[in-house]
Amino acid sequence: MLARRANPDSVQTKLSVGDLELDLLTRKVQRAGQDIDLQPREFRLLEYLMKHSGQVVTRTMLLENVWEYHFDPQTNVIDVHISRLRSKIDKNFEEPLLHTIRGAGYSLRAAD
Amino acid sequence: MLLTNLLKTSTFRLAVIYLALFVTSVIALLGYIYWNTAGFLARQTDQAVEAEIQGLAEQYAQGGLPLLVHTVIQRSRDPRQSLYLVLDPRGNVLAGNLDAKPAALQGPDGYVEFNYQRRTMEGVERHAARARYIELPEGFFLLVGRDVEERRNIESLITASLIWAVALTLGLGLIGGLIMSRNMLARLDDINRTSREIMRGDLARRIPVSGTGDELDQLAGNLNNMLEQIEALMMGMREVTDNVAHDLRSPLNRLRNRLEVTLMKPASEADYKEVLEKTISEADHLLTTFNALLSIARAEARSSRESMVDVDVSALVLDAVELYEPVAEEANLTLKAEVPSGLKLFANREILSQAIANLIDNAIKHGRKGEDGGEITVTAALSQGRVVLSVADNGPGIPEADRARVLERFVRLEASRNTPGSGLGLSLAAAAARLHNGQIELSDAGPGLRVTLSLPV
Numbered sequence: 001m002l003a004r005r006a007n008p009d010s011v012q013t014k015l016s017v018g019d020l021e022l023d024l025l026t027r028k029v030q031r032a033g034q035d036i037d038l039q040p041r042e043f044r045l046l047e048y049l050m051k052h053s054g055q056v057v058t059r060t061m062l063l064e065n066v067w068e069y070h071f072d073p074q075t076n077v078i079d080v081h082i083s084r085l086r087s088k089i090d091k092n093f094e095e096p097l098l099h100t101i102r103g104a105g106y107s108l109r110a111a112d
Numbered sequence: 113m114l115l116t117n118l119l120k121t122s123t124f125r126l127a128v129i130y131l132a133l134f135v136t137s138v139i140a141l142l143g144y145i146y147w148n149t150a151g152f153l154a155r156q157t158d159q160a161v162e163a164e165i166q167g168l169a170e171q172y173a174q175g176g177l178p179l180l181v182h183t184v185i186q187r188s189r190d191p192r193q194s195l196y197l198v199l200d201p202r203g204n205v206l207a208g209n210l211d212a213k214p215a216a217l218q219g220p221d222g223y224v225e226f227n228y229q230r231r232t233m234e235g236v237e238r239h240a241a242r243a244r245y246i247e248l249p250e251g252f253f254l255l256v257g258r259d260v261e262e263r264r265n266i267e268s269l270i271t272a273s274l275i276w277a278v279a280l281t282l283g284l285g286l287i288g289g290l291i292m293s294r295n296m297l298a299r300l301d302d303i304n305r306t307s308r309e310i311m312r313g314d315l316a317r318r319i320p321v322s323g324t325g326d327e328l329d330q331l332a333g334n335l336n337n338m339l340e341q342i343e344a345l346m347m348g349m350r351e352v353t354d355n356v357a358h359d360l361r362s363p364l365n366r367l368r369n370r371l372e373v374t375l376m377k378p379a380s381e382a383d384y385k386e387v388l389e390k391t392i393s394e395a396d397h398l399l400t401t402f403n404a405l406l407s408i409a410r411a412e413a414r415s416s417r418e419s420m421v422d423v424d425v426s427a428l429v430l431d432a433v434e435l436y437e438p439v440a441e442e443a444n445l446t447l448k449a450e451v452p453s454g455l456k457l458f459a460n461r462e463i464l465s466q467a468i469a470n471l472i473d474n475a476i477k478h479g480r481k482g483e484d485g486g487e488i489t490v491t492a493a494l495s496q497g498r499v500v501l502s503v504a505d506n507g508p509g510i511p512e513a514d515r516a517r518v519l520e521r522f523v524r525l526e527a528s529r530n531t532p533g534s535g536l537g538l539s540l541a542a543a544a545a546r547l548h549n550g551q552i553e554l555s556d557a558g559p560g561l562r563v564t565l566s567l568p569v
């Protein structure tokens with residue numbers, strides 16, 4: 001499910017989920033070979049989701065780790081950030097990678 | 113009020129110490145006066161008597177008995193204080209103004225003190241005398257002395273006034289000390305009684321102030337101010353607990369009732385799932401409320417002051433703006449930030465970001481919506497030693513009369529009935545301002561609301 005094309009004895013610098021790839025060094029994101037342009041925060045959001053791919057990530061986890069906020073804003077700000085990211089990585093592709101888990105949070109994963 | 117209590121007061125002890133000092137100085141002063149008056153007189157007469165008796169002894173040595181008797185008879189005629197007596201070896205009076213040899217013996221200082229009968233124009237009076245005598249060669253006896261009646265009178269006068277002075281000082285001092293201690297004790301009793309009543313739970317009690325503005329009044333004033341603050345805090349706490357209980361009861365009841373109703377009738381798995389999801393979202397809302405309450409409590413706790421660090425306020429504000437930017441865009445609002453870089457403040461990062469986030473949240477939720485032209489402006493600036501942060505929208509704003517009220521916990525205005533929220537956002541912003549020794553101000557952004565946090569650097 002999670003394919004890591006990294007040299008096993010060097011620090012992992014590339015993450016990938018399905019055909020989505022993220023390079024931590026060049027800070028480039030590609031899906032199916034197509035460049036995807038992300039804002040810095042969107043990059044960090046995607047990086048966190050990819051590092052926890054296959055798991056359910058809650059809004060609180062995202063707030064704490066991506067924004068370093070240890071409180072819940074009253075309005076659901078995370079949802080909107082997620083839908084923005086989703087429109088960049090999923091919109092023009094057949095298979096969705098970023099899933100909403102109702103009542104819990106989100107999960108980034110590729111179909112088996 | 114018990115006398116033993118009175119005697120135990122520090123005022124009384126102080127009074128006694130002063131009294132002792134005062135009595136000692138009165139005795140010393142009168143002693144000095146005595147030494148300089150009566151004592152001086154006594155020394156003068158003693159010297160005169162000594163000189164005279166030596167003189168007469170010399171005359172006897174030169175001119176024999178006749179010269180001595182002659183001189184003594186001459187001098188005895190002078191009706192002043194001097195006393196003389198010359199006796200022959202058998203004890204017969206040869207000359208002088210005394211009837212007989214005094215019965216008393218000479219004391220260790222060579223003087224004899226006795227009483228004699230003095231003949232005056234009114235008759236015979238008993239007078240005190242002090243004299244010195246010597247045995248002349250061939251057994252004659254010579255006595256020279258002075259009438260000291262007057263001196264004795266002066267001495268007893270001085271002694272009497274000394275005793276009176278000391279007695280009076282002691283008496284007045286003790287009474288004064290007792291009265292002072294009683295006053296002190298009465299006022300301290302007031303304070304003690306009030307404290308006991310307060311400890312019994314009557315927080316509204318205040319210590320009476322005498323109005324003289326003395327140090328006890330100042331103490332009472334300070335204690336009263338302290339009580340005022342404690343009472344306000346306690347009232348606040350009570351109100352908060354009441355409100356929390358009340359505000360959390362209805363959603364919990366709602367949640368419980370829905371679960372109960374769902375259990376009462378058979379339902380499909382999809383129905384159950386839906387109910388459970390709704391329940392989770394309501395529980396989440398409750399948790400948000402609890403967390404907001406905890407944040408406020410944390411902002412009000414002393415420990416938050418200790419966890420302050422140097423914070424880049426510019427970055428902190430821009431981060432909050434960035435967090436809300438997509439939400440604003442989705443709501444068709446323009447979110448602008450006018451923030452110069454590099455603003456620094458010694459602050460609690462967590463609480464300050466939450467305050468800013470709450471203000472932006474409010475501007476989005478309660479500001480202009482549904483139509484075009486909604487605008488939110490977030491600014492930060494350094495002005496007169498203060499970091500001034502403001503969030504302004506162009507929505508309906510808050511009427512002047514409600515601006516103080518909305519800072520309280522759980523207060524939401526009628527206009528916001530259908531907007532989500534629990535009425536704690538502004539309370540946290542206000543607590544954050546207090547934590548940083550600053551102010552929060554709600555003003556008219558014409559149109560709209562502007563909330564300003566002004567925090568001293």
Ligand SMILES: Nc1ncnc2c1ncn2[C@@H]1O[C@H](COP(=O)(O)OP(=O)(O)O)[C@@H](O)[C@H]1O
Pocket residue numbers: 074470474475477478479505507508509510518523524525526527528532533534535536537538539561
């Ligand atoms: N920007 C604003 N414009 C108009 N009203 C506001 C604004 N901000 C706050 N209010 C009013 O003040 C109330 C209290 O705000 P707050 O404490 O943040 O609670 P909440 O946002 O959860 O309702 C709100 O319910 C609303 O009525």
Ligand SMILES: [Mg+2]
Pocket residue numbers: 074470473474533535536537538
């Ligand atoms: Mg609010």
